[in-house]
Amino acid sequence: MIKLRDVEKVYESGAGKTWVLRRINLDIADGDFITIMGPSGAGKSTLMGIIGMLDGAWKGEYHLLENAVHKLDNRRRVELHKKYIGFVFQQYHLLDNLTVAENLDLPLSYRDIKKAEREGMVADILDRFQIVGKKALFPNQLSGGQQQLVAVARAVIGKPKLILADEPTGSLHSSQGKMIMDLLKKLNQDGTTIIQVTHNDAWAAYGNRIIQLADGWIVDGASKAGAV
Amino acid sequence: METLLQDLRYSFRVLRKSPSFAAIAVLTLALGIGANSTIFSWINSTLLNPIPGVRHTSDFVVMTEGGTARSPIPFSYLDYMDLRNRTRSFSGLIAYDINPMNLTGTGKPERVWGTLASANYFDVLGIHPILGRGFLPVEDQKPGGAPVVVISYRLWQIRFGGDPSVIGRTLRIDQHPFTIIGVAPAVFQGTQTGMRTELWVPLMMQQQIVSGTDRLPLRSETWLMLLGQLAPGVTRGQAQAEMDLLMNQIVEQFPDSHLGNNAVTLYPLWRAPFSANTYMYVLLPVLMAIAGVVLLLACANVANLMLVRSVSRRREIAIRLSIGASRWRLVRQLLIESVVLSSAGGILAMFITAWTTGMLGQFIPPTNIPIALDFQVDRAVFFVTFAISILSGVIFGILPALRASDMAPVTVLKEDAGSAAGGLHRARLSSALVVTQISLSLFLLVSAGLFIRSFRQAQRFNAGFNPDHVLLASYSLFPAGYTEARGLEFHRQLLAKLETLPGVQSVALASWVPLGYVSDSLPASPEGYVPQPHESMEIAEATVGPNYLRTMQIPLIAGREFTVNDTGTSQPVAIVNQKFADRYWPHQEPLGKRIYAYGVWFTVVGIAHNSNYYSLSEVPQPFLYLPIFQDYYSTTIIHARVLGDPLAYTTAVEKAIHTLDADLPVYDESTLKLRVQVASTGQRIAGTFVGAFGLLALILAAVGIYGVIAYTTRQRSHEIGIRMALGAQQSDVFRLVLGQGLRMILAGLAIGLALSFVLTRFLRNILFGVGATDALTFVGVAMLLCVVALLACYIPARRAMRVDPMVALRYE
Structure with a gap:
């Protein structure tokens, strides 16, 4: 599903170049549940940003489902992102001024789906995540776990093939964290590819492969066979 | 269309959440848009629709x-x-x-x-x-x-x-x-x-x-x-x-x-x-251009507010980008918010315009012609205001929208809430906007200064007669059925009565009031003068009675005034002004010379000092006075120089007229001082409105510079904390912040002065008694703006001095 070849990310400053990612070579198959781990500053979030096409300034080759992302302009990358990718963040990142239902509707509206269809999709996801009773509430009226639940619901509402979860349980206590991880596992079992970033070994165990990053290098887990 | 409505709904919700920001932005825009819609309503009622009811x-x-x-x-x-x-x-x-x-x-x-x-x-x-x-x-x-x-x-x-x-x-x-x-x-x-x-x-x-x-x-x-x-x-x-x-x-x-x-x-x-357009077509386009600058200034101010505000919205924008929003879609949404703000400003501006549109009429002093400037807020004004509002929304919204949507969402989403990395670019743009604001404000203030000085000069100007303490009142004998003979007798008897009124120092009759809207002239041939080919011998003229020059306090250089004995049966006589004598009889004795007009020869019996007849800025021109008892006028204006307030004599003058004819209407009772204000109407209108625009500009510039300095100082609190931890004194911090403001102020003043030097030349036609690049105005206004802008920097600078390094560093 994903093939990264010699992907590099560098920041240039007056003091010289700072490498954030170095020669990343990575293959991820359809249906994988990948965990990326590593210390702070290892480049985990940067790698997520590149895979999620939120970061455009990098070098190398990136193939997503037969699409050569590195050859696409920004507009086409946005299209690809909208079609295949859902994001979950540590800080939930729901929009405070929108209700739960509106937050769920937002990614659909960016996909130019008609209103009637969107309403149906939002109703389905509310039902599926058992948050129908919360649909009119604003994020600040929900607990952290509930907010993250909505964030996951928002990530999956567009039926993405890939979910990128950047420390999805980082702000939750353990019982809420487990609920979210179970949910991600369920989604993975239903066929969605998942890449998560976590510092927690227990949550890492939910995945089928762990990739270790350090100082911008993949030090372990680049392929099922090990580091490249 | 549907997503557009969604963006619109969201805009309303976002703005409701920030009522202070929305109120300040809407008010600022309303004043800017209102200035333009007001001036446009005047243009619409005069230059664009010169004859109401007539099409094409x-x-x-x-x-x-x-x-x-x-x-x-x-x-x-x-x-x-x-x-x-x-x-x-x-x-x-x-x-x-x-x-x-x-x-x-x-x-x-x-x-x-x-x-x-x-x-x-x-x-x-x-x-x-x-x-x-x-x-x-x-x-x-x-x-x-x-x-x-x-x-x-x-x-x-x-x-x-x-x-x-x-x-x-x-x-x-x-x-x-x-x-x-x-x-x-x-x-x-x-x-x-x-x-x-x-x-x-x-x-x-x-x-x-x-x-x-x-x-x-x-x-x-x-x-x-x-x-x-x-x-x-x-x-x-x-x-x-x-x-x-x-x-x-x-x-x-x-x-x-x-x-x-x-x-x-x-x-x-x-x-x-x-028609009124003789004056309006010079004045209104200039006012419209200046109002346009006011609007630009208001837009720069709101753009700056939006930029500052966009810091707190970076997370929201990053989320939107991360869940699939294209940049164009985000720019559109932010622009819709701007347009919602500007439309609200436009609606408020319509109310302002409904109130201000009638103001121009109040600047027209009393006169003897039926001035009826009926300014309306009609459909055209509504549409233009609407268009200006939308345009303003795009103007002030586009830069902040482009800047806000240009970010790396991953980085922003990993930041702690409230962190403002990336603020430096925003601060630079804000600073550029403040420099623009200061330069536009300076231009507006220079224009205001020039117009106010111009108006003061016009007020002080010696037009060659003394307009103080003179009552004017008119009556018309022909419509009341008077023949010329009866009319002349009426004039004579009335003069005798008015002269005896207590407090009346001098009284005269005349066919006109100088510096008004009306003028008279006649084709005349000065004796011995041979006109140049194609030279117009149409000479400005007024018909006046005995004691006219004395009543107006126009110096008599030689000869005599008209008397009651200068009648139809005596020798036709005339008084000319100095310019007339110099122009047609140079190096000759003008007294006794003759002028041929109306088929008769008038003998010059007096030489009057030159005065201004039609406008304050006219060059001296030949002028001819004819006696009212020889050149009969049935519609006559009483000029009475009195002690104290002229209007206090209105009843006495009416009574004197009505003792001679109880049914004769007396009208246009006013003072000469008020009537000659017609000549400075343009200066007064420009002085008042451009002065108000200038004041608004000053406030906007102060608010703008305060906002940016306060914002960048807050951004730099970490840096200030480090500096203080390393030993910087409070005075060093004060200088640091004030120095940042001063650089913007000086850049703005330099650009503003250059802009003013170029643009004020277009005001030359409306200015009076002051040059378009008057040094006093330029320097004075620049100093005023500098002081106000420095004061605006002072508050955030004082606040920066009180930064607690420990708190600032921990916060970051």
Whole structure:
């Protein structure tokens, strides 16, 4: 599903170049549940940003489902992102001024789906995540776990093939964290590819492969066979 | 469309969450947009719609014969008829003259202004009376043979209570019976922009309306204004060429009655002479341009507010990007928010405009002509305001929207809430906007300073007479049925009575008031003077009574004033001004010289000091005074120099008049001081409005610089904390922050001064007594703005001094 070849990310400053990612070579198959781990500053979030096409300034080759992302302009990358990718963040990142239902509707509206269809999709996801009773509430009226639940619901509402979860349980206590991880596992079992970033070994165990990053290098887990 | 509505709904919600920001932005924009919509409402009511009720006014032109736009000369009836019969350039050519008329008969006696008009008047203008009819061609044929009148809608309502059976009733005008044949539509008030007339009477009735000789058969009597509708496909230039040709033929045919310059000039209605547009077309475009700068300034201010505010919205925008929003979609959403703000500003601006549009009329001082500037907030004003609002929203919204949507969402989403990395770019843009604001503000303040100084100069200007403590009051004898002999006797008896009133120091009668809207001139030949080829011998003139110069305090250089003994049976005499003597009789003794006018020789008995007659900025011009007891005027203005407040003498003067004739209306009671303010009306309007714009600019600049310095100081609190932890004193921090502000201020002032040097030259035509690059104004205004801007920096600088390094570092 994903093939990264010699992907590099560098920041240039007056003091010289700072490498954030170095020669990343990575293959991820359809249906994988990948965990990326590593210390702070290892480049985990940067790698997520590149895979999620939120970061455009990098070098190398990136193939997503037969699409050569590195050859696409920004507009086409946005299209690809909208079609295949859902994001979950540590800080939930729901929009405070929108209700739960509106937050769920937002990614659909960016996909130019008609209103009637969107309403149906939002109703389905509310039902599926058992948050129908919360649909009119604003994020600040929900607990952290509930907010993250909505964030996951928002990530999956567009039926993405890939979910990128950047420390999805980082702000939750353990019982809420487990609920979210179970949910991600369920989604993975239903066929969605998942890449998560976590510092927690227990949550890492939910995945089928762990990739270790350090100082911008993949030090372990680049392929099922090990580091490249 | 549906997502657009969604963005719109979200915009309302976002703005409701930030009521203070929304209120400040909407108010700022409302003031900027309101300034523009107000000035546009004036342009719309004058330059764009010069004749309310008449469509396609761009097809019409006004014509003058000789003279200038400021002091134009009308046409004789016979010249008009010749031009009308021979022209092919015009599909219609109308002639008219505006006069005061006394209404008697039904109801209370009343003095109104009416129009003597050619019979094709309503047909050419395309005005259809709402009751009855307009004039018929037959009513243009026999002098005295068409005693019919079309009345205004207003008169119909006020005097006849809107009675539909008014047609056919008799109205006594100037003691003569006229049959009412029509009622004009409510919107139509005549053909002179800014003047309202209530009656329309055929030209053939001029002898019943205007005192004096029968003007119809006299080619030398120039009294008719001409207005023509260009034939389809004919340009103004082509019509001008034809009129030049036709007028030359007429002059060659009748040289004796066409002395001087007889060149025909065609004016579009938006800058027609004899109307308010003569003044408006100079003033209003300048005001509109300045209001445009005010709006730009308001936009820069709101753009800065949006930029500052976008910091707190970075997370939201990053989330939107991360869940699939394209940059264009985000820019669109942010622009919709801007347009919602500017539309709210536009709505408020409409209310402001409804209140301010009538203000211009209040600046017109009392005068003896029926000024009726009826400014309306109509559909055109609404649409232009709407368009300005939308445009403003895009102008101030686009930069912040582009900047806000240009981010790396991953980085932003990993930041702690409230962190503001990336603020440096924003601060740079903000600083650039503040520099723009300061430079635009400086230009506005310089313009305001120039106009205010100009107005003060106009107020202080010595026009050659003393306007203080002079009461003016008018009466008109012809409409009251007086013959010339009875009128002269009335003038004489009244003067004797007024002179004895306690507190009256000096009193005189005159046909005019200087520096007003009206002027008179006559073709005259100074004895012994041989005119240059094509030199106009049309000389400005006023008819005045005994003691006029003394009452006006115009110095008499030589000779004597007129006396009550200068009558129709004595030698015709005249007083000329110094310029007249210097121009026509250089190095000669002017006293005793003669001037040929009206078919008689007038002997010069006095030389008056030059004064200003038509405007404050005029160069001295030859001027001729004729005695009122020889050159009879039935409509006369009393000039009474008194002790104390002139208006306190109004009752006494009325009483004196009514002891001679209890029914004679006294009107236009005012003071000379007020009436001559007409001359400085432009300066007063510009001074007031541009002054207000300047004040607004000053406030906006102060708020803008305060906002940016406060914002960047907050951004730099970490840096300031480090500096203080490393040993920086409070004074160092103060200097750091103030220095940042000072750099922006100096850059803004430098650009603003350069801009002002270039742009103020366009104000030159409206300024009076002050140069367009007046150093005092430039330096004074720059210093004022500098002080205010530094004060705006002072508050955040003081706040920065109190930064606790531990708190600042922990926060970060």
